[in-house]
Amino acid sequence: MKRNGWMHLLLGGALVLGVGTAVAQGPGGGHRGPFGGPMELMGFEGMHGGKVVTGAPFSATSTSTTNQTLQDGKTTINRTVQGAIYRDSQGRSRREVTFTGVGPLAATGGTHKMVAISDPVAGAHYMLNPDKKVAYKMTLPAGGAAGNTAKSQAFAQKMQARQQQEEASGALKVDSLGTQVINGVSAEGTRTTRTIAAGQIGNSAPIQIVSERWYSPDLQTVVQSTRTDPRFGTTTFSLTNIQTTEPAATFFTVPAGYTMQAGGPGGHGHHGGAAAGVTPPPPAN
Numbered sequence: 001m002k003r004n005g006w007m008h009l010l011l012g013g014a015l016v017l018g019v020g021t022a023v024a025q026g027p028g029g030g031h032r033g034p035f036g037g038p039m040e041l042m043g044f045e046g047m048h049g050g051k052v053v054t055g056a057p058f059s060a061t062s063t064s065t066t067n068q069t070l071q072d073g074k075t076t077i078n079r080t081v082q083g084a085i086y087r088d089s090q091g092r093s094r095r096e097v098t099f100t101g102v103g104p105l106a107a108t109g110g111t112h113k114m115v116a117i118s119d120p121v122a123g124a125h126y127m128l129n130p131d132k133k134v135a136y137k138m139t140l141p142a143g144g145a146a147g148n149t150a151k152s153q154a155f156a157q158k159m160q161a162r163q164q165q166e167e168a169s170g171a172l173k174v175d176s177l178g179t180q181v182i183n184g185v186s187a188e189g190t191r192t193t194r195t196i197a198a199g200q201i202g203n204s205a206p207i208q209i210v211s212e213r214w215y216s217p218d219l220q221t222v223v224q225s226t227r228t229d230p231r232f233g234t235t236t237f238s239l240t241n242i243q244t245t246e247p248a249a250t251f252f253t254v255p256a257g258y259t260m261q262a263g264g265p266g267g268h269g270h271h272g273g274a275a276a277g278v279t280p281p282p283p284a285n
Contacts, residue, residue: 051153052091054089055089057088057244058243059084059245060241060242062097062238063081063237063238065078065079065080066078067234068233081097083095083096085239086247087247088249091121092117092119092120092252093117093118093252094118094252095116097114099111114130115128117254119252120140123139124137124138125138128255134259134261135258137260137263138262171196175192176188177191182214183242185223187215188214190213192210194209194211196209207231209230210227211225211226213225221239224239225238
């Protein structure tokens, strides 16, 4: 895949997988559905599912690492996603991630940065491509943040029902790990063990996927997690340098000098110049 195509995949994938509900999850890490694995592997823990959180500002450094041993038992792949996350009292959020050792980057040793801004106040999401100085704008559907939250709640209910079915069948086990102070904040721990029965996906023996998540009720986000999956290796995620002060308002605006384009990366409506009627907000840091 070419470099531009890879960037479009990363940026577009982040949009599709829930930038609008960034840093908001339910106790124990929120949804444990089919999106959990890929999201964690790409370093998007804490970005999917949930609601717009107001009145709980914070900023933190985020780190996600994945260690995977290939089938030959000798080759080990290490992937790292580093970044930062910000949320203000109005529920606006910003997520910065730098990809290293993912896809074509693994061969070149290069890195790529992406920035996602969710602004429920203005009813818009932005994906920034710092390399090209382009901002992709997506407008919230009718109903704005309220409609988005309603959809998230409906999805959460479906996933909860699915979880109950899995627990009843013995495919999923959930254990409480109590409350601890993790990276300076109080967090509730949950361990989930999911078993994929032999033959379910062509596997000759059962596969166990074990996840531990530490969720902060005050911040309403996961502050630390570990996921071990024999198919993908072990992924760890953590928030450090957590500050509960109000981030600067400029973190939630598009920098000056960026070209504004409508639609997500790689999609329709983003070709050519700036989208009609779209004016970039004031400069950001």
